[in-house]
Amino acid sequence: xSAVVDLLARLVRFPSxxxxxxxxxxxxxxxxQEAGLPVRREGRNLEARVGTEGPVLLLDSHLDVVPVxxxxxxxxxxxxxxxxxxxxxxxxxxxxxxxxxxxxxRALAADPPPGVQIVFAATCEEERGRGGLExxxxxxxxxxxxxxxxxxxxxxxxxQNGLLIxxxxxxxxxxxxxxxxxxxxxxxxxxxDVLALHRLTWEPEDPHVGAMTLxxxxxxxxxxxxxxxxxxxxVVDIRTIPQIPPEEVVRRVREVVHSEVRVRxxxxxxxxxxxxxxxxxxxxxxxxxxxxxxxxxxxxxxxLDIPAVKLGPGLSEVSHTTDEWVGLxxxxxxxxxxEQIARxxxxxx
Numbered sequence: 001x002s003a004v005v006d007l008l009a010r011l012v013r014f015p016s017x018x019x020x021x022x023x024x025x026x027x028x029x030x031x032x033q034e035a036g037l038p039v040r041r042e043g044r045n046l047e048a049r050v051g052t053e054g055p056v057l058l059l060d061s062h063l064d065v066v067p068v069x070x071x072x073x074x075x076x077x078x079x080x081x082x083x084x085x086x087x088x089x090x091x092x093x094x095x096x097x098x099x100x101x102x103x104x105x106r107a108l109a110a111d112p113p114p115g116v117q118i119v120f121a122a123t124c125e126e127e128r129g130r131g132g133l134e135x136x137x138x139x140x141x142x143x144x145x146x147x148x149x150x151x152x153x154x155x156x157x158x159x160q161n162g163l164l165i166x167x168x169x170x171x172x173x174x175x176x177x178x179x180x181x182x183x184x185x186x187x188x189x190x191x192x193d194v195l196a197l198h199r200l201t202w203e204p205e206d207p208h209v210g211a212m213t214l215x216x217x218x219x220x221x222x223x224x225x226x227x228x229x230x231x232x233x234x235v236v237d238i239r240t241i242p243q244i245p246p247e248e249v250v251r252r253v254r255e256v257v258h259s260e261v262r263v264r265x266x267x268x269x270x271x272x273x274x275x276x277x278x279x280x281x282x283x284x285x286x287x288x289x290x291x292x293x294x295x296x297x298x299x300x301x302x303x304l305d306i307p308a309v310k311l312g313p314g315l316s317e318v319s320h321t322t323d324e325w326v327g328l329x330x331x332x333x334x335x336x337x338x339e340q341i342a343r344x345x346x347x348x349x
Contacts, residue, residue: 145345
């Protein structure tokens, strides 16, 4: 078993569901220290650094995983290797990236690229919570560019959707269901607003992720079958793109609906990195077969206000699934890819 596969197997054995990353963080900190890297740990987040001065490239990935769910054929936290794959919760999302970045850091520490700093951050609560990179990033000092370790098939995501969640409240007038003419049904009002939302068109499109999407995903109204409700609540899931600011989306929604509009969450902003940026040039030089694309899924990239690329071993569509797995050949390749990106960025920044 190679060093990166061994490390990945050991990481998978930790049931590090969001909020329960103490043990895995302690283990990884010890592993990095044994590899000769200085480690700074704050709670369930940690950093290791190569170099002491110059521009900073951040390698970031997360230690937490989603809950197991039902229907596994194996123990989710006992990694199984079969057919060139490792099966286990978090093997794909995103402990494969964590393991590959850790091995790349060991190689970089053995022969540090001059004039730059490479920082590896392994963080908590990416899947759920606010105690991870969002709060850890300011403690890292200035950062100039970042690689975000997520399963992308080792292809670089150069743009990523944001997430805007709205709550709409249609206000009617309650009454008896036998006398609807004396009431104003909030469900009827909400239904008209749903149709109005679906008639909206959103331009321009992002060249990588495509059009912004807006979907009504939840509806809540009524207390009994014979009472016309006076309030109907809608939840709207909007996957924003860099070309349309969330504030513009909220403004346009308010223009076309009669419901009261409240912003539940706008903390995940859409992000993109220019195609001419040196980081992307380093990515493509290190892995010439890679194809830039746009990612619809969220990641810690949303918390970075710097040029970044999301890239890692594994496949996004396997994340959060029963019998989650990752291809081990890709995990092996990722170690060299991360190392070479860092070295080429150091030369070409």
